[in-house]
Amino acid sequence: MGQTFSEKVLGRKAGKAVRAGEVVVVAPDFYLSHDNSAAISKEFRKLGVKAVKAPGKIVIVLDHIVPAASEEYAQNHKTVREFVAEQGLPNFFDIQYGVCHQVFSEQGFALPGKLIVGSDSHTTTYGAFGAFAAGIGRTEMACLWATDEIWLRVPETVRIEFRGKFQPPVAAKDAILRIIGDNGADGADYRAVEFGGPAAGEFSLAGRMLLANMAAEFGAKNGYFEPDVTTLEWLKDRARAEFEVVRSDPDAHYEKAFSYDLTVLEPQVACPHKVDNVRPVRAVAGKRIHQALIGTCTNGRLEDLEAAARILRGGKVHPQVRALILPASAEVYRAALKTGLLEVFAEAGCVILNPGCGPCLGAHQGILAAGEVAITTSNRNFRGRMGSRDSEIYLASPATVAASALTGVITDPRTIS
Amino acid sequence: MSKGRVWKYGDDVNTDVLFAGKYTYAALEPAEMARHALEDLDPEFAKAVKPGDVVVAGKNFGCGSSREQAAACFKYAGVAAVIAKSFARIYFRNAINLGLPVVQSVEAVDALETGDEVEVDFSAGELRTNKGTFRFAPLPEAVLGILAAGGLIEYTKQKLAAGAK
Numbered sequence: 012m013g014q015t016f017s018e019k020v021l022g023r024k025a026g027k028a029v030r031a032g033e034v035v036v037v038a039p040d041f042y043l044s045h046d047n048s049a050a051i052s053k054e055f056r057k058l059g060v061k062a063v064k065a066p067g068k069i070v071i072v073l074d075h076i077v078p079a080a081s082e083e084y085a086q087n088h089k090t091v092r093e094f095v096a097e098q099g100l101p102n103f104f105d106i107q108y109g110v111c112h113q114v115f116s117e118q119g120f121a122l123p124g125k126l127i128v129g130s131d132s133h134t135t136t137y138g139a140f141g142a143f144a145a146g147i148g149r150t151e152m153a154c155l156w157a158t159d160e161i162w163l164r165v166p167e168t169v170r171i172e173f174r175g176k177f178q179p180p181v182a183a184k185d186a187i188l189r190i191i192g193d194n195g196a197d198g199a200d201y202r203a204v205e206f207g208g209p210a211a212g213e214f215s216l217a218g219r220m221l222l223a224n225m226a227a228e229f230g231a232k233n234g235y236f237e238p239d240v241t242t243l244e245w246l247k248d249r250a251r252a253e254f255e256v257v258r259s260d261p262d263a264h265y266e267k268a269f270s271y272d273l274t275v276l277e278p279q280v281a282c283p284h285k286v287d288n289v290r291p292v293r294a295v296a297g298k299r300i301h302q303a304l305i306g307t308c309t310n311g312r313l314e315d316l317e318a319a320a321r322i323l324r325g326g327k328v329h330p331q332v333r334a335l336i337l338p339a340s341a342e343v344y345r346a347a348l349k350t351g352l353l354e355v356f357a358e359a360g361c362v363i364l365n366p367g368c369g370p371c372l373g374a375h376q377g378i379l380a381a382g383e384v385a386i387t388t389s390n391r392n393f394r395g396r397m398g399s400r401d402s403e404i405y406l407a408s409p410a411t412v413a414a415s416a417l418t419g420v421i422t423d424p425r426t427i428s
Numbered sequence: 429m430s431k432g433r434v435w436k437y438g439d440d441v442n443t444d445v446l447f448a449g450k451y452t453y454a455a456l457e458p459a460e461m462a463r464h465a466l467e468d469l470d471p472e473f474a475k476a477v478k479p480g481d482v483v484v485a486g487k488n489f490g491c492g493s494s495r496e497q498a499a500a501c502f503k504y505a506g507v508a509a510v511i512a513k514s515f516a517r518i519y520f521r522n523a524i525n526l527g528l529p530v531v532q533s534v535e536a537v538d539a540l541e542t543g544d545e546v547e548v549d550f551s552a553g554e555l556r557t558n559k560g561t562f563r564f565a566p567l568p569e570a571v572l573g574i575l576a577a578g579g580l581i582e583y584t585k586q587k588l589a590a591g592a593k
Contacts, residue, residue, distance in 0.1 A: 036570075058581065075453070132494040146518050147518065148496045149494075158584060164568075197491065197516070200517065373444075393492060394444065394445055394469070395468035
């Protein structure tokens with residue numbers, strides 16, 4: 012019987028053939044952390060080790076609350092900068108770069124066949140480039156800094172195949188929301204999810220990053236797209252290291268397999284307060300909203316902003332809606348500036364935020380009051396995430412959020428001419 | 429081995445309700461973290477929880493963010509164990525790495541309600557409760573050493589010390 016992608020990557024690192032269910036102790040290729048690097052550095056100090064073991068593997072991006080929104084946050088960032096200087100860490104990206112997952116990818120660390128861990132649950136994003144990438148906690152990141160070793164269980168694999176063709180404005184977000192709605196928030200708990208099939212090419216790199224990112228929302232340890240010409244072309248001038256594409260064998264064992272027809276898919280929305288509470292947009296159309304957020308590490312790439320701008324161009328945001336634009340990175344921001352997208356948003360009455368995590372995790376830049384409703388392109392709608400525990404969050408595609416921003420109510424983008 | 433009182437919750441208890449994102453870089457002291465535990469699901473919990481109490485919940489406990497405070501706030505509140513039908517994987521790792529015991533038992537969760545009493549016996553793999561005794565499977569061997577050391581920091585210190593000799 013053949014091996015899955017995950018069995019191969021973890022087996023190579025462990026130096027032996029492994030099967031799903033085994034626990035291996037491995038040395039990852041790169042490890043990501045963000046504002047939590049300050050807390051990690053405090054744990055690291057408890058270990059009594061002076062220097063990190065592999066400085067070149069550590070990638071730190073400040074993104075969660077940038078620029079610092081309070082003195083506490085400012086101190087937190089300062090602690091990180093001091094640790095980076097003290098340890099001579101070469102891969103540090105301060106507040107001007109953007110959300111860690113976008114920056115990590117743009118900077119060429121997310122590479123095919125690599126083993127990557129990050130102290131952020133959406134570390135799964137790098138599976139879009141054919142890496143094995145999983146989220147971990149802070150304490151184990153501190154120990155990883157000291158030892159360059161971590162235990163991982165080799166996951167079973169679920170395969171999701173796509174066929175057909177998107178009917179715009181239906182897009183990748185609608186596909187992943189439908190998948191999560193069908194499989195539940197723990198539908199892939201502890202498992203690897205491989206995305207593929209005849210219509211895998213329907214997903215741009217931005218779409219693949221979105222799917223791998225949101226694999227975390229149905230419990231997956233990692234998501235994976237097999238690298239293709241598009242992947243290799245994008246990596247050509249970015250890759251930080253040599254890499255080798257790793258694929259599942261044709262006779263690999265999958266625990267489950269599903270197939271989705273993109274042609275028949277319609278716009279979807281995840282309703283409060285769970286990501287798997289998914290319904291077609293038309294079923295909740297007309298619900299009044301107060302805030303619309305377009306961007307984040309989920310849907311803040313250039314093609315996402317383009318999809319929103321197609322709807323907002325020449326229009327005006329509803330006077331009782333705050334529409335926030337949050338590009339995933341400075342690179343995206345500059346591209347949106349050059350291509351005139353930011354002008355479209357500004358003309359429509361949107362508030363353009365600096366790249367970062369922003370209001371997605373409810374720390375600053377657009378907190379919800381009790382009784383308020385937000386529709387957002389981000390990845391989580393848990394109770395209280397964006398502010399008051401008595402607010403509501405709906406998750407949808409950039410097209411659906413843009414359409415809703417115009418009308419002031421949840422709106423199926425197919426009904427906007 | 430102390431007897432703890434049960435606090436019972438449903439499926440998919442997520443990290444945002446366990447410990448809200450707005451506190452992740454603001455509430456840093458253990459006592460303060462404990463005060464915000466489970467705030468957005470049950471504001472009464474942090475006020476009334478007693479050391480030795482046990483949280484019982486359905487499937488996919490701790491889903492969402494990798495934030496370790498979602499486990500740490502329980503530890504600092506004195507929660508003796510979390511018993512759930514299943515755990516989200518990063519929460520499971522974080523709890524063990526911090527030395528917060530986690531127990532998987534569908535039967536116990538179905539039987540127990542808020543206010544019941546539970547005694548967790550890890551060496552015997554037993555939950556002794558006023559609703560009966562439930563057995564649970566031991567944790568994977570790879571993680572038992574971490575729990576035995578009292579968490580990953582201590583475990584790693586021991587390992588580093590052994591390696592330096």
